[in-house]
Amino acid sequence: MKITTVKTYEAMSELAAATILSKMTADRRVNCALTAGSTPKKAYELVISRMKNNNCSNFHVYTFDGAPYEGSDHTSTYLEMKKMFFDPANIKEENIHEITMENFATFDQKIEDAGGLDLMVIGLGSDGHFCGNMPKTTDFDSLSYEVEIKPEYPWYDVFVDMYNGYGQAVPKSFVTMGPLSVLKAKEVLLIVNGSNKAEALAKMLKGPLTEDFPASALRLHSNITVIADEEAAKLIS
Amino acid sequence: MKITTVKTYEAMSELAAATILSKMTADRRVNCALTAGSTPKKAYELVISRMKNNNCSNFHVYTFDGAPYEGSDHTSTYLEMKKMFFDPANIKEENIHEITMENFATFDQKIEDAGGLDLMVIGLGSDGHFCGNMPKTTDFDSLSYEVEIKPEYPWYDVFVDMYNGYGQAVPKSFVTMGPLSVLKAKEVLLIVNGSNKAEALAKMLKGPLTEDFPASALRLHSNITVIADEEAAKLIS
Amino acid sequence: MKITTVKTYEAMSELAAATILSKMTADRRVNCALTAGSTPKKAYELVISRMKNNNCSNFHVYTFDGAPYEGSDHTSTYLEMKKMFFDPANIKEENIHEITMENFATFDQKIEDAGGLDLMVIGLGSDGHFCGNMPKTTDFDSLSYEVEIKPEYPWYDVFVDMYNGYGQAVPKSFVTMGPLSVLKAKEVLLIVNGSNKAEALAKMLKGPLTEDFPASALRLHSNITVIADEEAAKLIS
Amino acid sequence: MKITTVKTYEAMSELAAATILSKMTADRRVNCALTAGSTPKKAYELVISRMKNNNCSNFHVYTFDGAPYEGSDHTSTYLEMKKMFFDPANIKEENIHEITMENFATFDQKIEDAGGLDLMVIGLGSDGHFCGNMPKTTDFDSLSYEVEIKPEYPWYDVFVDMYNGYGQAVPKSFVTMGPLSVLKAKEVLLIVNGSNKAEALAKMLKGPLTEDFPASALRLHSNITVIADEEAAKLIS
Numbered sequence: 001m002k003i004t005t006v007k008t009y010e011a012m013s014e015l016a017a018a019t020i021l022s023k024m025t026a027d028r029r030v031n032c033a034l035t036a037g038s039t040p041k042k043a044y045e046l047v048i049s050r051m052k053n054n055n056c057s058n059f060h061v062y063t064f065d066g067a068p069y070e071g072s073d074h075t076s077t078y079l080e081m082k083k084m085f086f087d088p089a090n091i092k093e094e095n096i097h098e099i100t101m102e103n104f105a106t107f108d109q110k111i112e113d114a115g116g117l118d119l120m121v122i123g124l125g126s127d128g129h130f131c132g133n134m135p136k137t138t139d140f141d142s143l144s145y146e147v148e149i150k151p152e153y154p155w156y157d158v159f160v161d162m163y164n165g166y167g168q169a170v171p172k173s174f175v176t177m178g179p180l181s182v183l184k185a186k187e188v189l190l191i192v193n194g195s196n197k198a199e200a201l202a203k204m205l206k207g208p209l210t211e212d213f214p215a216s217a218l219r220l221h222s223n224i225t226v227i228a229d230e231e232a233a234k235l236i237s
Numbered sequence: 238m239k240i241t242t243v244k245t246y247e248a249m250s251e252l253a254a255a256t257i258l259s260k261m262t263a264d265r266r267v268n269c270a271l272t273a274g275s276t277p278k279k280a281y282e283l284v285i286s287r288m289k290n291n292n293c294s295n296f297h298v299y300t301f302d303g304a305p306y307e308g309s310d311h312t313s314t315y316l317e318m319k320k321m322f323f324d325p326a327n328i329k330e331e332n333i334h335e336i337t338m339e340n341f342a343t344f345d346q347k348i349e350d351a352g353g354l355d356l357m358v359i360g361l362g363s364d365g366h367f368c369g370n371m372p373k374t375t376d377f378d379s380l381s382y383e384v385e386i387k388p389e390y391p392w393y394d395v396f397v398d399m400y401n402g403y404g405q406a407v408p409k410s411f412v413t414m415g416p417l418s419v420l421k422a423k424e425v426l427l428i429v430n431g432s433n434k435a436e437a438l439a440k441m442l443k444g445p446l447t448e449d450f451p452a453s454a455l456r457l458h459s460n461i462t463v464i465a466d467e468e469a470a471k472l473i474s
Numbered sequence: 475m476k477i478t479t480v481k482t483y484e485a486m487s488e489l490a491a492a493t494i495l496s497k498m499t500a501d502r503r504v505n506c507a508l509t510a511g512s513t514p515k516k517a518y519e520l521v522i523s524r525m526k527n528n529n530c531s532n533f534h535v536y537t538f539d540g541a542p543y544e545g546s547d548h549t550s551t552y553l554e555m556k557k558m559f560f561d562p563a564n565i566k567e568e569n570i571h572e573i574t575m576e577n578f579a580t581f582d583q584k585i586e587d588a589g590g591l592d593l594m595v596i597g598l599g600s601d602g603h604f605c606g607n608m609p610k611t612t613d614f615d616s617l618s619y620e621v622e623i624k625p626e627y628p629w630y631d632v633f634v635d636m637y638n639g640y641g642q643a644v645p646k647s648f649v650t651m652g653p654l655s656v657l658k659a660k661e662v663l664l665i666v667n668g669s670n671k672a673e674a675l676a677k678m679l680k681g682p683l684t685e686d687f688p689a690s691a692l693r694l695h696s697n698i699t700v701i702a703d704e705e706a707a708k709l710i711s
Numbered sequence: 712m713k714i715t716t717v718k719t720y721e722a723m724s725e726l727a728a729a730t731i732l733s734k735m736t737a738d739r740r741v742n743c744a745l746t747a748g749s750t751p752k753k754a755y756e757l758v759i760s761r762m763k764n765n766n767c768s769n770f771h772v773y774t775f776d777g778a779p780y781e782g783s784d785h786t787s788t789y790l791e792m793k794k795m796f797f798d799p800a801n802i803k804e805e806n807i808h809e810i811t812m813e814n815f816a817t818f819d820q821k822i823e824d825a826g827g828l829d830l831m832v833i834g835l836g837s838d839g840h841f842c843g844n845m846p847k848t849t850d851f852d853s854l855s856y857e858v859e860i861k862p863e864y865p866w867y868d869v870f871v872d873m874y875n876g877y878g879q880a881v882p883k884s885f886v887t888m889g890p891l892s893v894l895k896a897k898e899v900l901l902i903v904n905g906s907n908k909a910e911a912l913a914k915m916l917k918g919p920l921t922e923d924f925p926a927s928a929l930r931l932h933s934n935i936t937v938i939a940d941e942e943a944a945k946l947i948s
Contacts, residue, residue: 002264004291014287018258025252026424027239027462029586050251054241112503115589140920141930184933187263209851219852220931222895225264266823349740352826377683378693421696446614456615457694459658476738478765488761492732499726500898501713501936524725528715661737699738 001205001219003226005233009193012229013042016121016191019225020047023119024059031097031111033062033120033177035131036080039191040121044085051089061086062097062111064120064181065132067149067159067174069166075100075175076166099144104175108143108184117185124192126200127155128213132176138214142178149173179217188224195231202235238442238456240463242470246430249466250279253358253428256462257284260356261296268334268348270299270357270414272368273317276428277358281322288326298323299334299348301357301418302369304386304396304411306403312337312412313403336381341412345380345421354422361429363437364392365450369413375451379415386410416454425461432468439472475679475693477700479707483667486703487516490595490665493699494521497593498533505585507536507594507651509605510554513665514595518559525563535560536571536585538594538655539606541623541633541648543640549574549649550640573618578649582617582658591659598666600674601629602687606650612688616652623647653691662698669705676709712916712930714937716944720904723940724753727832727902730936731758734830735770742808742822744773744831744888746842747791750902751832755796762800772797773808773822775831775892776843778860778870778885780877786811786886787877810855815886819854819895828896835903837911838866839924843887849925853889860884890928899935906942913946 006012020043023030034040066075074082078098086096097114099107111117122130129135134155137147149159149170156170163170182188192201204215211217218224228236243249257280260267271277303312311319315335323333334351336344348354359367366372371392374384386396386407400407419425429438441452448454455461465473480486494517497504508514540549548556552572560570571588573581585591596604603609608629611621623633623644630644637644656662666675678689685691692698702710717723731754734741745751777786785793789809797807808825810818822828833841840846845866848858860870860881867881874881893899903912915926922928929935939947 002262002295004262004288006287006291011287015258015262018255018287019262021252021255022259025239025241025256025462025464027460028590050243050248050255051241054243058239113589114587116502180931183931217931220891220894220928222933223264225262227262265827350826351824353739417694420694454694457654457657457691459696476736476769478736478762480761480765485761489732489736492729492761493736495726495729496733499713499715499730499936499938501934524717524722524729525715528717532713697738699736701736 001221001224001226003228005228005230007230009229010042012191012193012227013046015227016040016043016189017046019119019189020121021050024051024056026058029058029060029115030118031060031062031114031116033064033117033185034081034085035064035121035123036077036084037123039123039193041084043191048085048088053090057092057095059091060095060097060114061091062117063099065174065176066099068101068171070168074098099175099177101146101175104144104146107177108181119187119189120182120185121189121191122182124190124197124200124204124215126196128200128203128215129155130215130218131182132174133179133214135212135214138179138211140179140211140217143180144175144177146173146175179214183221186223188218188221190218190224190226192226192232193229195234197232198235201228201232205236238458238461238463240465242465242467244467246466247279249428249430249464250283252464253277253280253426254283256356256426257358258287261288261293263295266295266297266352267355268297268299268351268353270301270354270422271318271322272301272358272360273314273321274360276360276430278321280428285322285325290327294329294332296328297332297334297351298328299354300336302411302413303336305338305408307405311335336412336414338383338412341381341383344414345418356424356426357419357422358426358428359419361427361434361437361441361452363433365437365440365452366392367452367455368419369411370416370451372449372451375416375448377416377448377454380417381412381414383410383412416451420458423460425455425458427455427461427463429463429469430466432471434469435472438465438469442473475695475698475700477702479702479704481704483703484516486665486667486701487520489701490514490517490663491520493593493663494595495524498525498530500532503532503534503589504592505534505536505588505590507538507591507659508555508559509538509595509597510551510558511597513597513667515558517665522559522562527564531566531569533565534569534571534588535565536591537573539648539650540573542575542645544642548572573649573651575620575649578618578620581651582655593661593663594656594659595663595665596656598664598671598674598678598689600670602674602677602689603629604689604692605656606648607653607688609686609688612653612685614653614685614691617654618649618651620647620649653688657695660697662692662695664692664698664700666700666706667703669708671706672709675702675706679710712932712935712937714939716939716941718941720940721753723902723904723938724757726938727751727754727900728757730830730900731832732761735762735767737769740769740771740826741829742771742773742825742827744775744828744896745792745796746775746832746834747788747795748834750834750904752795754902759796759799764801768803768806770802771806771808771825772802773828774810776885776887777810779812779882781879785809810886810888812857812886815855815857818888819892830898830900831893831896832900832902833893835901835908835911835915835926837907839911839914839926840866841926841929842893843885844890844925846923846925849890849922851890851922851928854891855886855888857884857886890925894932897934899929899932901929901935901937903937903943904940906945908943909946912939912943916947
């Protein structure tokens with residue numbers, strides 16, 4: 001694991017954008033799984049402004065988690081990524097690969113058949129989740145799987161709030177690439193910003209290796225870069 | 238070969254900087270051969286401003302050509318790179334690997350023993366040279382080699398002017414990594430800007446494959462990205 | 475280029491079989507283009523006897539050239555490989571990828587979309603051809619292409635004899651992966667045996683780099699292993 | 712993880728030898744960590760008989776564990792490997808890299824600076840150990856480390872017997888590459904034979920992921936091949 005700490009969210013976004021851009025200009029097919037959420041927002045804006053109007057037919061994107069969204073055939077994650085990145089970056093439909101409630105069981109094989117993931121860009125939850133690998137439901141041995149959304153889980157309320165925000169009922173389950181899927185990616189880029197992530201980052205790096213804090217598994221990845229702003233890194237100096 | 242065309246020198250520099258930055262933040266040793274000259278100047282400035290003060294002990298740099306420089310143990314290329322990039326980017330001495338008049342015959346093996354070059358960033362001469370592979374002296378079959386500087390070569394006057402600028406006599410020879418050395422690099426990034434390079438870029442892409450125009454060999458590289466500004470790309474639309 | 479010389483055809487076959495077996499047991503999808511002809515016969519027998527009855531769903535095979543064969547939807551090369559290797563090795567239909575008169579123009583992209591070729595096992599023609607890259611019709615800059623079969627070519631009679639052997643008329647053309655396709659393969663294994671190949675091997679290694687002797691281009695590959703028996707290697711000691 | 716099951720120890724040895732041979736004939740530096748012990752004995756014999764007298768200057772070997780051996784500057788593992796493989800395979804001194812009581816703390820960096828391990832060939836202990844990662848002393852987060860040999864450990868008697876066999880006192884500690892070192896290797900080949908390993912193999916594959924059974928961590932490797940004979944595989948059909 002290599003950790004780079006920079007002063008600001010903007011500086012973090014510049015370095016994250018650099019890694020994504022380096023894949024978009026590559027002279028061969030590149031498969032990247034990209035995170036949704038607020039952390040990568042600025043990085044995607046930088047990527048879009050620098051690559052806009054350029055042919056990136058070599059660049060394939062994968063969503064790595066998602067839940068059903070009423071009134072759409074797509075997952076919530078896909079819809080968010082479409083708005084935030086796929087559309088403004090002009091990624092063609094045939095270069096977008098969505099994990100869904102229907103295809104998750106064969107998603108890892110599909111990735112394998114396309115040469116594997118060259119890059120995953122992921123974030124870190126303050127509760128230690130990464131992708132949809134949540135406390136209480138994570139098994140380090142898993143490839144992509146379905147996760148039930150139950151009131152007894154500590155993260156249930158987050159899903160309630162999110163789906164309330166959509167004006168929808170909480171679905172019964174969602175899907176995610178598992179820890180093993182992530183360990184198989186050739187390169188992982190973890191981006192972390194803000195003081196509310198400081199404790200999680202410290203725990204990820206130095207806490208026990210346990211499924212109760214899923215991101216601790218990332219320590220076992222053979223090629224993982226962490227880019228953090230100073231606030232997120234304040235407990236690991 | 239993948240070609241990305243952007244509007245300006247600044248935009249080209251942003252994409253070149255991205256590829257270099259993605260190597261500097263990597264979680265493993267990365268070996269990069271970086272070009273001197275005016276083309277990469279802005280890219281290096283961007284890299285320096287974004288990575289300054291960060292530990293990049295994983296990042297190793299190689300010079301790929303050089304001529305003797307009076308009063309110094311180093312080559313002209315090393316001295317230029319030291320000023321333009323190595324010093325301001327805080328690259329440690331032990332991470333800098335210089336090709337010299339003395340070590341060129343074992344330089345490729347030295348690179349091989351460090352895991353090979355992950356990236357070469359090179360420019361394109363308007364006469365078709367790349368690295369120090371010049372018209373009239375290039376053999377596609379060569380690893381690193383020594384090149385005599387003789388008045389009968391079409392590029393002799395360029396060397397005269399350059400050494401006059403230094404207030405020195407033209408040396409008898411210089412060294413360079415050869416076409417085979419470049420073909421062995423895992424990834425090549427060729428950056429080209431300005432209308433004075435437009436003809437050379439067009440010839441590199443569509444002209445005959447010949448040692449008289451050394452850069453035509455780059456078409457045979459298995460993983461090469463070209464980033465050009467609009468002026469340089471005006472003949473290849 | 476790395477050259478390993480062994481005493482006999484059997485010893486050459488053992489080493490060639492080793493490289494193929496190491497791909498079949500791999501823990502990820504592996505794409506291999508395999509040559510037909512007499513040279514690899516013993517190597518395939520060794521592979522078959524050692525892997526028979528094992529699941530190799532990760533192992534994908536590609537044919538790299540082929541001509542129409544009357545009465546079949548498949549090429550001559552496919553039919554030969556089916557008998558010599560695909561069937562006895564229990565390679566499943568969905569893991570076999572045939573270059574055809576119809577798909578050759580998109581064959582390289584298809585390979586790219588599957589992660590690229592991990593290995594090509596090829597032979598050397600005594601006239602310097604490799605795959606279907608023949609004297610007089612080879613362009614080093616080509617990906618997969620169609621080759622006309624014309625009486626003026628020096629190799630025309632070989633095709634006449636071959637198709638006479640099938641009891642068929644010589645077809646008008648065939649298809650082959652090109653020199654660029656081969657340069658893109660991550661690893662190339664060239665197997666050569668017999669004194670009738672000795673001159674070709676010497677020329678490939680030390681003769682001029684020219685499209686008139688297509689195999690000279692293999693010197694430019696970044697990762698190529700040659701395994702030769704003593705008879706084939708007798709001029710290169 | 713990919714598992715290949717073959718009938719006999721000899722058949723297992725053939726496939727293991729194939730993977731090693733494919734590295735020895737490679738056209739670039741290859742770094743392989745190779746296990747001592749009885750399991751690989753036949754595989755090494757096959758490798759030696761097929762490559763003997765060939766130049767393998769590209770092939771570098773690493774020991775991955777070792778204990779002091781009285782009267783020698785080398786570890787017990789090195790001495791065993793020297794006799795069983797390094798000498799009969801004509802591996803040159805400069806291509807042999809020994810982990811020692813003195814250098815273990817910098818051994819992973821040394822490997823990294825040589826481009827990383829391309830292959831590790833390891834065995835499986837019936838108590839679940841791999842390399843020197845033993846029950847009670849293994850931390851999944853470790854690179855190379857020193858292990859104390861104490862009477863309270865379940866494997867203490869094994870060491871006593873081994874050193875009695877040498878006519879020496881049991882040393883206080885030994886060194887080993889850690890689980891993280893192994894997870895960083897690009898490819899791992901685990902060879903297992905004999906019914907006395909059947910329970911361990913089943914546990915490794917399906918038992919809990921726990922430091923009490925160190926080999927369970929191998930499930931998290933992104934590229935690992937298991938080759939087992941039928942006796943070792945009898946509980947995992």
